[in-house]
Amino acid sequence: MSKILLIEDDRSIADMISIYLSEEDYQVHWAADGRQGKELFHSVGPDVIMLDVMLPDMNGIELCRELRSQSQVPIMMISAKSEVSERVKALVIGADDYLCKPFSMRELAARTGALLRRSTMVKAPAAEADAVSAGGQSIKVDIEKRCIYLQNHPVETTFSEFEIMRHFWLHPGKVFSREELLNKIRGIDTFVTERSVDVHITNLRKKVEVDPKEPKHIKTVWGVGYKFEL
Incomplete structure (x- = not known):
């Protein structure tokens, strides 16, 4: 079972994502802020990270940069900011995908699956x-x-x-x-x-x-x- 680290301060959104992905056979670990997210990152060893841009204790973009410097695990940024400049900024510092709120759970699951397929490809x-x-x-x-x-x-x-x-x-x-x-x-x-x-x-x-x-x-x-x- 693939492990997802969800770093999202909105409890209702986190619950919705966790329930849906759990039904899709993912194991979701939720962090409500950046500090807890970093702790779970080291203890859980996630296969995919879903990271909100706006966190109560730190900037999600900077947290993405920090996590990327430590690991090559796929990172999907989640944000209400839909500007091209924001998406480009996230990609430049190491994010692998960027999903704008509001989004459908089906799309979230599809993108998660795509990230996992790329990261677990069997190489000849x-x-x-x-x-x-x-x-x-x-x-x-x-x-x-x-x-x-x-x-x-x-x-x-x-x-x-x-x-x-x-x-x-x-x-x-x-x-x-x-x-x-x-x-x-x-x-x-x-x-x-x-x-x-x-x-x-x-x-x-x-x-x-x-x-x-x-x-x-x-x-x-x-x-x-x-x-x-x-």
């Missing part, structure tokens, strides 16, 4: 590849361990960032449209925007490129999308 050993060097920089993507190595040092990524890099790595030179990348990292039935892909690409470039403004590996194909060159 054949997908591992030797490191490649370009511009004096060695890059390796270990599909089985879900890790990117730069100069033999692991690079921290979100699930979405890694999924994009995985598809690039397995198909060097292939041009992916933003829509294709969206479908691969979110699932066809989950609502996201093309701006999400741009944010993840920007973050990946900062992590693997010598000069993110003049990328040598993750290239923009104007009018189409992106491709990865070895």
Whole structure:
């Protein structure tokens, strides 16, 4: 049974989410504030975190940043703020999904399932590849361990960032449209925007490129999308 850590100060919303997800065979652990959320994060070891942006004792965005620095567990931000800038901010600091209130329980469950599928995918050993060097920089993507190595040092990524890099790595030179990348990292039935892909690409470039403004590996194909060159 997958464990969900729900950090939400509104008791009525928390109860509704807990009841619905419990019926979907999830084990839900509820925290009413950020402090309790951090305690449960360490004691429970959740498979997915659902985190409200507005908490009584701290900013949910900052808590997301803190949790992301400690773990790669999928994080879904929940908020009444629907502005694009808020969604982008959450993605930039490491969130994997962003759901605006009010939302349907079916959509919440579908997005939770999508996050879990991505985080528990079975990797084929054949997908591992030797490191490649370009511009004096060695890059390796270990599909089985879900890790990117730069100069033999692991690079921290979100699930979405890694999924994009995985598809690039397995198909060097292939041009992916933003829509294709969206479908691969979110699932066809989950609502996201093309701006999400741009944010993840920007973050990946900062992590693997010598000069993110003049990328040598993750290239923009104007009018189409992106491709990865070895």
